[in-house]
Amino acid sequence: MSRAPLYFVRHGETDWNAEGRLQGQRDTPLNRKGLAQAAEAGERLRGLLGEAVGTLPYLASPMERTRHTMEGLRRALGLDPAGYTIDPRLREIGFGAWEGLTWKDVRRSDPARSQARDRDRWGFCPPGEGAESYAMVAARVRPVLDALDRPTVIVAHGGVARAAMVALGTASTEEAPHLEILQGRILVFEAGTRRWA
Template identity: 45%
Template sequence: MPDRPTIYFIRHGETDWNRELRYQGQRDIPLNDTGRAQARRNGETLRQFLPVIAETEFIASPLGRARETMEIIRAELGLPPSDYAIEPRLVELCYGAWEGTLQADIKRDTPEAFAARSRDPFRWRPDKGESYADLFVRVSAWAGTRQRDSVIVSHGGVSRCLRAYVLGLDPAVIPELESPQDRVLILGDGAMRWL
């Protein structure tokens, strides 16, 4: 979508639950040392854009792992670490009853739910959780209000939905999109690139 503001999107750094392949969703799991190093790396990468981004909005998910990532990035940029906004609509997909469960255990412990998710990963909703379709509505509503270039620190699911919205992708592909924690995603003028 041309003429939309540029978004510099960073997924929060790694947590122990990411490393273990454990569903964390909206659980507030802290960064580990690898995650802090990833945040520093992403801050260093953003330095090349400092004259542009110093005047942009900086916005983070309310979860601690996103806020800590943002604060490390801002410190790397020489900006006051805590001078950014919190946006509740940028919180991660809620995995409901699956939160805290290892991915490897899902297939064994809840085979019916695992099979249903495999059939339609975009619309499937875990017990007490959200579907990617739900998340896409939430993220699109926020993205549609953007007026200024922004540096965003949020989550993998949010990154996937934001790309589908900005790039006009078929939302059904959202669950399959990559979402690395050690790269910066630039979305602007209907295109994307990774740094």
């Protein structure tokens, strides 16, 4: 099936990103660097799309960090900051009881589950309410992607990007959980490929 190009933006940096903490579905604000990355993403989009930037649909996760990234990049493009749609299916993977911890904390406090995750990063679901595996995230994100019928800009999260890579056939379930998802850059999905811009 031929798909329209997708321009995926991971939210800008938060203090928890800088500290290596698992944010999951906790609402954390952008820090100063994250606000700058939002504007940078807008400039990159302008370079990719030119005048077409104002004609595309824009979708975002409902989390504060993604909404503020979306608003910052739209402001940088000279567009109405509020001119986008929120889709709750684009929220970040839930880390359950592990949210707020670093991976070092997790390995120290929950070594058995940490090792189980290392063996199956795609299928593993952390403990606690709201926790999800990447496979579960892919199941909720796939219908969003399948409904896109024209080029679209999405602002979401690292976990959602990994799920999208698998759903769009540009990464395997073994590869995707290990890939770095950059902030302030554009992940372009087009013609069955992915690239950073």
